[in-house]
Every structure is written in C-alpha cells, then in structure tokens.
Amino acid sequence: MADLLVADSLSKVYGEGDTATHALKGVSFTLAEGEFASIIGQSGSGKSTLLNMIGLLDTPTSGQVLFDGENTTSLGRKGRARVRNSGLGFVFQFHYLLPEFSVWENLTMPAQIAGRSVTAEEKTRTLETLELLGLKGLEKKNANQLSGGQKQRVAIGRALMNQPKLILADEPTGNLDTRNTATVYELFRTINAELGTSFLIVTHDRAVAQQTDRILEVSDGELVQDVRNDYAVGR
Amino acid sequence: MLSFRIAARFLKSSPGQSALIMAGIAVGIATQIFVGSLITSLQADLIDAAVGSSPHVTLRAEDGGAISTLFAEDAVETEPLISTAVAVRTLSAIYAEGEDSVPLSLTGGDAAGLDTIYKLSDKLTEGSYRLAENDALVGERFADEYGVGAGDQLDLLLPDGSVASYSVSGVFDLGQGTANERFVFVDTASAADALGMSDNECSAVQIQLTDPFASSEVAPRLADAFGVEAVDWQAENEELLSGLAAQSGSSAMIQVFVLVAVALGIASTLAISAVQKTRQIGILKAIGMGDAASGRIFLWQAALLGAGGTLGGIGLGYALIWGFSFAPVPFSVRPEPTFIALSAVIGITVALLSSVIPARSTSRLDPIEVIQNG
Numbered sequence: 383m384a385d386l387l388v389a390d391s392l393s394k395v396y397g398e399g400d401t402a403t404h405a406l407k408g409v410s411f412t413l414a415e416g417e418f419a420s421i422i423g424q425s426g427s428g429k430s431t432l433l434n435m436i437g438l439l440d441t442p443t444s445g446q447v448l449f450d451g452e453n454t455t456s457l458g459r460k461g462r463a464r465v466r467n468s469g470l471g472f473v474f475q476f477h478y479l480l481p482e483f484s485v486w487e488n489l490t491m492p493a494q495i496a497g498r499s500v501t502a503e504e505k506t507r508t509l510e511t512l513e514l515l516g517l518k519g520l521e522k523k524n525a526n527q528l529s530g531g532q533k534q535r536v537a538i539g540r541a542l543m544n545q546p547k548l549i550l551a552d553e554p555t556g557n558l559d560t561r562n563t564a565t566v567y568e569l570f571r572t573i574n575a576e577l578g579t580s581f582l583i584v585t586h587d588r589a590v591a592q593q594t595d596r597i598l599e600v601s602d603g604e605l606v607q608d609v610r611n612d613y614a615v616g617r
Numbered sequence: 618m619l620s621f622r623i624a625a626r627f628l629k630s631s632p633g634q635s636a637l638i639m640a641g642i643a644v645g646i647a648t649q650i651f652v653g654s655l656i657t658s659l660q661a662d663l664i665d666a667a668v669g670s671s672p673h674v675t676l677r678a679e680d681g682g683a684i685s686t687l688f689a690e691d692a693v694e695t696e697p698l699i700s701t702a703v704a705v706r707t708l709s710a711i712y713a714e715g716e717d718s719v720p721l722s723l724t725g726g727d728a729a730g731l732d733t734i735y736k737l738s739d740k741l742t743e744g745s746y747r748l749a750e751n752d753a754l755v756g757e758r759f760a761d762e763y764g765v766g767a768g769d770q771l772d773l774l775l776p777d778g779s780v781a782s783y784s785v786s787g788v789f790d791l792g793q794g795t796a797n798e799r800f801v802f803v804d805t806a807s808a809a810d811a812l813g814m815s816d817n818e819c820s821a822v823q824i825q826l827t828d829p830f831a832s833s834e835v836a837p838r839l840a841d842a843f844g845v846e847a848v849d850w851q852a853e854n855e856e857l858l859s860g861l862a863a864q865s866g867s868s869a870m871i872q873v874f875v876l877v878a879v880a881l882g883i884a885s886t887l888a889i890s891a892v893q894k895t896r897q898i899g900i901l902k903a904i905g906m907g908d909a910a911s912g913r914i915f916l917w918q919a920a921l922l923g924a925g926g927t928l929g930g931i932g933l934g935y936a937l938i939w940g941f942s943f944a945p946v947p948f949s950v951r952p953e954p955t956f957i958a959l960s961a962v963i964g965i966t967v968a969l970l971s972s973v974i975p976a977r978s979t980s981r982l983d984p985i986e987v988i989q990n991g
Contacts, residue, residue: 439903439985460907467905474988478900482623482630494619495905540904 385448386547386580387413392435392445394428394603405431407603408445413582415547418574419596420583428603430552433584437470437550438462450547467496471541471549471579475556477533479525485512485536486521492544504543511539515569531562538569542579549573551583555590567593620910623901624917627894635922638886642926642964643933645879649872649960650934655941655950656868660861662948664829667857668850670735670791672823673832675848676839683818688843689730692824695842698831703730704819706808710773710781710801714763721759721773723801725808726823734825737789737802743767744787748804753783756797757790773801775811783807876967883922884971887915891975898979899987912980915972923968927961934960 394406405428413419423429434440436447438454446455450469454462466472479488489508490500500508512518515535525533534554541549551570555563567590573579583594591597592611599607628635676692678684686704693702706725711718724731728748732738738746742757744767753771760766771783783803791797812820824839826832832849840847851858891898898911934957938950 434985434988439988463902463905463907466903472903478896478903478988480897480900482626482897491901492904495901495910497619 384415385412386415386417386450387436387582388446388448389432389436390446390448392432392442392447394431394435394440395443404603406435406442409600409603409605410445411598411605411608413548413580416574416578416580417596418571418581418594419598420585420591420594421598421600422585422588422591423600425586427600429584429586429600431603432600433550433552433582436582437472438466467492468544469546469548471544471546473534473538473541473549473551473554475553477530477537477557479533479536479540481524481526483525484521485517485523485525485528488525488536489521489539489543492540496544507545508539508543511542514572515539516565531558531565534558534562534566535569538566538573542573542577545577546579548580548582551581553585554583563590619906620913621917624914624921627890627897627914628918628921631890631893634886634890635925638883638922639926639929641882641886642879642923642968643929645875645882646927646930646960646964647933647937648875649963650931650952650957651937651941651950652868652871652875653956653960654934654938654953656864657953657956658950659948660864661951663857663861666792667854668829670740671796671850672734673826673829673850674824674836674839675821676824676843676845677821677848679846683812683814683820684822684843684845686817686819686822688845689819689822691843692822692839696835696839698826698828698835700825700827701730701733702822702824703727703734704822705731706805706812706814707820708776708808708812710775712759712763712771712773717763719759719763720799721801722799723773723803723808723811725803725805725811727805731802734823735789735791735802737787740789740791741787742790744785747786748802749786750804751781751783751807752786752804754787754789754802755785756800757788758794758797759799759801760785760788762798771801777811779811781807781811876963879964880967880971883919883968884974886922887919887972887975890918891915891979895982896987898982899984902982903984903988908980911982912976915976915979916969919968919972919976920965923965926968927964930964931957931961 389409389411392406392409393404396403396405409432421429421432431440435442442455446453448454449465454465457465480491486508489511490504493500493504512521515538517532517535517539520528520532525536528536555566558566570581574581585591595611597607597609597611598605676684676688689702689704693699703726708723710721710723712721728746732746737754748754755765755771765771765785767785767787769785771785773781773783775781791800809816826835829850833851836847836849902911935952938952941950
C-alpha cells in the first residue's frame with residue numbers, strides 16, 4: 383500500500399545549551415494507508431511529542447513530516463490548520479469536547495470549521511456515526527450531560543467526521559474503565575476495517591499495543607523497535 | 618459565521634457574566650446619553666433665554682444716525698441664514714412718578730415684525746398684543762413697580778423735552794429683569810415722530826438667524842454689504858459663551874471618563890473570558906480552526922456585548938430622561954437623537970476596541986499549549 387505518512391529524522395529539542403532536552407532524536411518511520419499501528423513507550427519517552435509532530439500540533443526542531451504526499455514541515459500555521467482539519471482526526475486521553483455545544487454540534491464542528499454547511503450526506507454520515515458509536519438518541523444532549531465513556535465516543539466521532547485518512551490517538555482510553563476501553567478499541571477496529579482509516583495510537587500499556595498490527599517502541603526519544611504484530615487481538 | 622455562533626454560545630453559557638458586562642455598558646451609555654442630553658438641553662434653554670427673544674445681529678449707522686428701512690428687506694434677500702429682519706426706531710425716555718423716575722428704552726416698530734423677534738404675543742401677562750397709534754407695551758417689573766396696567770395712560774418725557782402720551786395695551790414678561798423693567802414697545806409711527814424720521818428711515822435693523830451661532834460670520838458680511846455697523850450678540854455675551862464652553866468641556870470630560878471606564882470593564886471581562894475559554898479555543902484550533910477565525914470569536918463577543926449593552930443603555934437613558942421630567946427644575950431634558958446615535962456608535966466601537974487584546978492573544982494561542990497542559 384502507498385505511504386500515507388513519512389516521518390523523516392524527526393528531532394525535538396527543548397531549551398538551549400546545557401539545559402537543552404532532546405525529546406526526540408532523529409525518529410524515522412513510514413505508515414501505509416489503512417495501517418493500524420501503535421507507538422509504545424514509558425512515560426517521558428517522547429511518544430506523545432512524536433504524535434504531536436505527526437499531528438502538526440507541534441513543529442520539529444529538525445526533520446520533516448510528509449503527509450499524503452505533502453511536506454507539512456514547510457507549511458505555515460494556516461496550512462497546518464487546514465491539514466489538521468481535513469486530513470487528520472485526533473482522539474486524546476481527555477475527550478476535549480466543547481461543553482457549550484450539543485453532541486451533534488460537537489460532531490459537526492470539523493465540517494463547520496472547514497467552512498462547509500452540513501450537507502444531507504454529512505447528516506446521514508453523522509447519524510451513521512452516532513449509530514456506530516452507540517450514541518443514537520443523544521445528539522441533542524449537551525456534551526456535559528454525557529458519561530465519560532460517551533464523551534470519549536463523541537470525541538472519536540468528531541475525529542471521524544471529516545473522513546480523515548489518519549486518526550491519531552494519544553492514550554485514548556487512559557481515562558476509561560475496562561469495559562469502555564474494550565468498546566473503544568472495537569470501534570477503532572471497525573472503523574479501520576470499514577472505512578480504511580489508518581490509526582496511530584500512542585499508549586504506555588503494552589496490552590493495548592498488543593491489539594494493534596504494528597508496534598513502534600520509543601525510548602529516550604529514539605525509535606528502538608518497529609515490529610509487526612500478527613497476533614493482534616481483534617484482527 | 619462559525620465564529621459568531623461560537624461567540625454567541627460562549628456568551629449564552631455564562632449568562633450571569635454576560636448580563637453583568639452588558640449592564641456595565643448600558644449604565645455607561647445611559648450616563649452618556651443622559652449627561653449629554655442634559656447639558657445640550659440646558660445650553661439650548663440658556664441660549665434660548667439669552668437670545669431666543671432678542672436680535673442676533675443689529676444693523677445701525679456708525680454715527681448713530683438713521684439708516685434706510687429697506688436694509689431689512691435687502692438683508693433677508695442677500696443672506697439665507699436670516700430668519701427675520703425688522704426695521705426699528707429706538708429712543709430713550711424717562712418715566713417719572715412723583716420724585717421717582719426711571720429711564721426707559723423705547724423700541725418702535727411694526728407689530729408683526731417685532732413679534733417675530735421678541736415673541737411678545739406669547740409673553741403677555743396682561744392686556745392684548747396691539748401696537749396701534751400711541752399704543753405701548755410695558756414690562757412686568759415696570760408695571761408692578763409703578764402700578765401701571767393695561768388701559769392706563771403712560772406719559773413719557775422724551776430727550777427733546779416734549780412729553781409723549783401712550784395708552785398701555787399690554788404687559789409682557791421677557792424673562793429678563795432689565796428687559797421687564799426698562800423695555801417699552803411702541804408703534805412705529807409715534808417713534809418716527811419722536812425721532813423726526815421719515816417713513817423710510819429707522820434707527821436699526823434687528824435680525825434673527827436660523828442659527829444664533831452663525832452671527833459671528835453673518836455680522837461682518839452684512840456690515841460690509843450695507844456699510845453699517847453690525848452688532849453681533851456673541852460679541853456682547855462673551856461671559857455667557859465662555860460659561861457654555863466650560864460646561865461643554867466638563868460634560869465632554871465626564872463622558873470620556875465614562876467611556877474609559879466602560880472600555881476597561883469590557884476589556885477586563887473579555888480578557889477573563891479569553892482565559893476561561895482557552896481550552897475550547899485550543900480544541901478548536903487542534904481540529905483545524907485558523908488563527909483569524911479564533912480571534913474573531915472575541916471580536917464577535919465584544920460586538921454582541923456592545924450592541925446589547927448599547928441597546929439597554931439607550932433604553933435606560935430614555936428612562937432617566939423621562940424620570941428627570943418629574944424633577945423640580947425650570948427646564949426639561951430632551952433626548953438628542955444625533956447624540957444617541959453617536960453614543961451607540963461609540964459604545965460598539967469601544968467594545969470592539971476592547972476586544973483587540975484578547976482577540977490577538979487568542980489568535981496567537983498554540984493548540985499544543987492546551988493539549989500538553991490538559
């Protein structure tokens with residue numbers, strides 16, 4: 383399959399001189415379209431920093447990120463915002479929903495940011511997403527009125543709405559109980575299988591990583607392992 | 618318009634905070650409207666009392682002699698700012714009663730013409746407005762002091778030593794002590810006789826303008842055009858005018874301070890709101906909202922707060938003006954539409970300017986700051 387993402391010699395240095403901290407040290411890898419991969423590492427290993435670089439939320443000190451054939455490193459703030467909106471979907475440990483808005487409004491926010499009025503097709507897709515996420519009937523509820531698991535599922539739905547090619551998830555089940563954790567990974571798998579959306583999931587939990595097809599391990603800012611996991615749970 | 622919808626939702630999600638800041642703007646705008654209308658009405662009242670019933674420009678011969686009565690008509694034709702011009706014959710006389718005597722200033726003129734300047738027909742306290750041959754209108758204070766009333770005979774000693782007899786047709790109140798004591802209006806023919814003037818001669822042409830403050834530019838033009846002396850009311854009322862200017866200055870200062878207070882109120886609330894909404898802005902940016910659009914959220918918030926507060930302020934301003942109508946003061950406050958429109962524009966502009974700092978800090982916010990810090 384074609385390369386969707388190319389991380390090329392990504393380095394990130396915080397501070398200068400003696401106090402400089404090398405969070406990433408020349409990390410390189412590629413991710414193909416439709417891949418379901420994870421980045422694993424101890425707390426402070428640099429895995430979230432790596433995800434933020436790939437997600438264009440942060441800029442590398444050196445190296446480059448090519449996403450869908452476009453070199454994103456040379457993009458300005460406006461260009462990066464465009465790629466984040468149209469090509470990427472984010473799921474964080476904290477749901478980061480907008481508490482002032484309803485479930486439906488939170489879900490359609492990426493489309494509205496893109497400047498589109500929500501089309502009939504998008505309405506249908508939103509309803510399908512609600513159904514897929516087990517949130518049907520909750521669309522008019524305020525985001526604050528949902529349980530933790532429901533909020534995280536809305537966040538996943540929001541990440542899906544602009545039909546991104548890649549979903550980046552940073553400890554997406556860190557705040558969820560075992561049952562909700564299982565539900566979320568089932569959902570990720572379903573979306574990956576049905577829509578062909580690529581996933582890159584950051585986790586410190588090896589058991590979670592075992593559910594993905596490819597495991598990239600980061601330690602002390604370096605990519606120390608990149609293995610295929612043919613025994614992934616739920617494949 | 619997503620920025621607008623988000624701004625409206627942010628305001629709606631903190632109704633207490635939004636209502637408080639709108640109330641702050643409303644009080645500021647209401648104070649502006651009330652103080653501005655009060656000062657404007659008070660000044661209009663003072664100006665009307667001072668010159669509303671007297672000439673704004675008086676044309677007279679430089680040597681104190683006679684000028685042509687035709688100047689009145691010619692002046693109206695040449696100067697569009699003139700609302701009325703009346704040829705008058707003025708002379709002094711003395712009224713004596715026993716050992717008491719009082720110098721009087723007699724103004725003779727056409728009854729209708731004099732009425733356009735002095736509004737005498739509206740200001741009669743006794744008798745009727747009539748200036749037929751040998752009729753005279755006297756002031757209220759003079760009438761009270763010397764027991765003269767409508768229908769009484771009035772004998773006046775003229776400068777040439779002769780005595781002119783008049784019949785008092787009415788008593789007026791011009792609202793000024795000196796005028797009510799010393800002014801006497803008589804018919805034009807008897808004044809011409811007393812002064813020895815022909816029909817087309819007069820002592821002065823008294824002029825009123827559509828705008829009293831245009832006198833300083835109209836007077837010199839008329840002086841040049843007719844080769845006469847043109848007396849401008851403003852030159853003779855400098856103290857009143859400097860008083861009005863001082864009043865306007867202090868009013869402007871109050872309004873500037875009110876505006877500064879309103880601006881600081883909005884700016885601080887928006888700054889707090891920007892901090893409160895940092896997480897939301899960070900999320901919106903993370904999912905692709907641009908810097909300009911996120912900055913516009915606070916611009917819209919300010920515009921909505923400004924518009925709501927200004928509308929409330931206009932209502933409150935009108936209520937204050939209405940409430941003032943019950944106050945025991947000798948003048949009424951009229952809402953000034955242009956001033957209200959100006960206050961509304963200023964209110965919204967100040968609100969928008971107050972949003973510049975929070976809008977700028979929001980547009981510079983990096984989503985990673987929110988994502989990393991939770």
